[in-house]
Amino acid sequence: MNFLSVRPSDSDLISSDLYELLESISTKRKMEKHTYLFREGMDAEELYLIQSGLIEIGKLTSDGKDLTLRICQKHDIVGELTLFTEEPRYMLSAKVLEDGEVLVINKNKLEKELIQNGALTFEFMKWMSTHLRKIQSKIRDLLLHGKKGALYSTLIRLSNSYGVERSDGILINIVLTNQDLAKFCAAARESVNRMLGDLRKKGVISIDESGKIILHKRDYLRCEIECENCPLEICNID
Amino acid sequence: MNFLSVRPSDSDLISSDLYELLESISTKRKMEKHTYLFREGMDAEELYLIQSGLIEIGKLTSDGKDLTLRICQKHDIVGELTLFTEEPRYMLSAKVLEDGEVLVINKNKLEKELIQNGALTFEFMKWMSTHLRKIQSKIRDLLLHGKKGALYSTLIRLSNSYGVERSDGILINIVLTNQDLAKFCAAARESVNRMLGDLRKKGVISIDESGKIILHKRDYLRCEIECENCPLEICNID
Numbered sequence: 001m002n003f004l005s006v007r008p009s010d011s012d013l014i015s016s017d018l019y020e021l022l023e024s025i026s027t028k029r030k031m032e033k034h035t036y037l038f039r040e041g042m043d044a045e046e047l048y049l050i051q052s053g054l055i056e057i058g059k060l061t062s063d064g065k066d067l068t069l070r071i072c073q074k075h076d077i078v079g080e081l082t083l084f085t086e087e088p089r090y091m092l093s094a095k096v097l098e099d100g101e102v103l104v105i106n107k108n109k110l111e112k113e114l115i116q117n118g119a120l121t122f123e124f125m126k127w128m129s130t131h132l133r134k135i136q137s138k139i140r141d142l143l144l145h146g147k148k149g150a151l152y153s154t155l156i157r158l159s160n161s162y163g164v165e166r167s168d169g170i171l172i173n174i175v176l177t178n179q180d181l182a183k184f185c186a187a188a189r190e191s192v193n194r195m196l197g198d199l200r201k202k203g204v205i206s207i208d209e210s211g212k213i214i215l216h217k218r219d220y221l222r223c224e225i226e227c228e229n230c231p232l233e234i235c236n237i238d
Numbered sequence: 239m240n241f242l243s244v245r246p247s248d249s250d251l252i253s254s255d256l257y258e259l260l261e262s263i264s265t266k267r268k269m270e271k272h273t274y275l276f277r278e279g280m281d282a283e284e285l286y287l288i289q290s291g292l293i294e295i296g297k298l299t300s301d302g303k304d305l306t307l308r309i310c311q312k313h314d315i316v317g318e319l320t321l322f323t324e325e326p327r328y329m330l331s332a333k334v335l336e337d338g339e340v341l342v343i344n345k346n347k348l349e350k351e352l353i354q355n356g357a358l359t360f361e362f363m364k365w366m367s368t369h370l371r372k373i374q375s376k377i378r379d380l381l382l383h384g385k386k387g388a389l390y391s392t393l394i395r396l397s398n399s400y401g402v403e404r405s406d407g408i409l410i411n412i413v414l415t416n417q418d419l420a421k422f423c424a425a426a427r428e429s430v431n432r433m434l435g436d437l438r439k440k441g442v443i444s445i446d447e448s449g450k451i452i453l454h455k456r457d458y459l460r461c462e463i464e465c466e467n468c469p470l471e472i473c474n475i476d
Contacts, residue, residue: 061464065382069374081371084364091374114360121359122352126322128366133319135373136307136329142381143388143424144303150381186381226299 018123021113022049026103031055037078037094037102044082044090046104050074053100054174057092058183068183069138071097071161071174072238080131082107134234142185145225150185151195152221155205157237159215169216171208184237256361259351260287264341269293275316275332275340282320282328284342288312291338292412295330296421306421307376309335309399309412310476318369321345372472380423383463388423389433390459393443395475397453407454409446422475 031037031053038044040059050072057070057078069092072078082088088107114121141153155172163170182192199205204217215221222229269275269291276282278297288310295308295316307330310316320326326345352359379391393410401408420430437443442455453459460467 059378059382061382063464067378067382069377081367081374084360084367085371091371111360114363115356118353118356118359121356121363122322122349125352125359125363125366128363128370129319129322132366132370132373133323133329135370135377136319139307139373139377139380140297140305142377144297144299144305226301 015123018120018127021117021120022105022110023103025109025113026105028101029104030101031096031099033096033099035096037096038090039093040090042090044079044088045107047077047079047083047107047110048094049103049105050076050078051101051103053102054097055100056095056097058095059092065186066183067186068180070238071158073161076238077127080128083128084111130233134236137228137230137234141225147185147187147191148195149225150187151181151192152225153227154181154184154237155213155215156218156221156225156227157235158213159218160232161236161238163215166214169214170218172213172215175211176213177211253361256358256365259355259358260343260348261341263347263351264343266339267342268339269334269337271334271337273334275334276328277331278328280328282317282326283345285315285317285321285345285348286332287341287343288314288316289339289341291340292335293338294333294335296333297330303424304421305424306418308476309396311399314476315365318366321366322349368471372474375466375468375472379463385423385425385429386433387463388425389419389430390463391465392419392422392475393451393453394456394459394463394465395473396451397456398470399474399476401453404452407452408456410451410453413449414451415449 026049028051037048037055038046052074055072055076055078056068057072058066058068060066070076070078078094079090081091114124138153141157142150145152158172158174158176159170162173164173178192178196179189181196182189185192196205200207202217202220204215204220206214206216208214221227264287266289275286275293276284290312293310293314293316294306295310296304296306298304308314308316316332317328319329352362376391379395380388383390396410396412396414397408400411402411416430416434417427419434420427423430434443438445440455440458442453442458444452444454446452459465
């Protein structure tokens, strides 16, 4: 099984020069499922380049509301929001979904390296600019068509990040419960259950025996939310 | 009347060096109310530093859904999402709300300048990183507490950007209709009417004769949406 589209992960968006710089100034660290790489509010000294495993980036409010923003995989960068900020604290939390390994990059060290090398900073800016446009496009997706728009855009982004093309459609190749999907949309699980049930009746999706979703009619979802056919580097979930 | 907090506008977040660089490579252009500085989908060759006037940054879908993301004022930068991108197109539209003048900065020219000067790029990165965190914080505000959270956070952000402190509270010193407020929240005007009516009954807000909103109990709004007391450079609307 090959991935539908080798989604341009963050590292593909970064030049090999920048990737090598990140590698040269980093140390390796193992990470275990169910632990946190970092938590919201912690002092932020590091950012991370994922070598293996899966990380969920999200936010948890004191009254238990849980919002998932990204599921990150190999070659994705996390902890980036604290770069170039004074008294940096993590705005979001990074929960390990699957054991793996990360390259740990000291924030100050990276900033110093970047300031000496305009070309490398330029590469990093390109990556940040794409990241900015990705987050901007999410506001549109998550707001403009209500909870239906939030769910449908999440399914499309998941298929771009974790999709495996099959004869009958696209398998989203990670197991996500309806509660996991609800966390992407700040919606109630019950309403996600209903919407998914409706999509199943329409033959737009089906669920395989392992609980993974198969998109049979992705264009139906796109049409419903007036998808703007953003490039893959924008329309993804990691 | 002095502004409540001279909200750190984008230019204050940029060093004088960077501001001078932007000025040195720009040309002046007048802009008239009701016209567009740029529209979504247009080729993006320029970004703009506002010298005077007001600009509304937003998105309009083909079925007429209207989402406002920023109201920008003096010293704010707009058109920034296209920097460092290939085949740049504006993701959003920039509508002139009040006559004024902008500095027009050619995108390629700026990118070339920045690549030669690591320190200036560094300053620009700081600005971009703050912008990234601001947009990220909006996703939380606009989603986590439903339409009430979207409206209350918009009122708080407006007061940080356009607030004038008075003995009885904070005057949001621009005229916004309920429809304008609804566009920030992707909500129906009727539901914004109801929520504002409720706030008026509770004495949290009042409306002056010119239609401007006065916040009498801003902390009530903060408490309702579990405000995280983000710094002013994050919690604003421009």
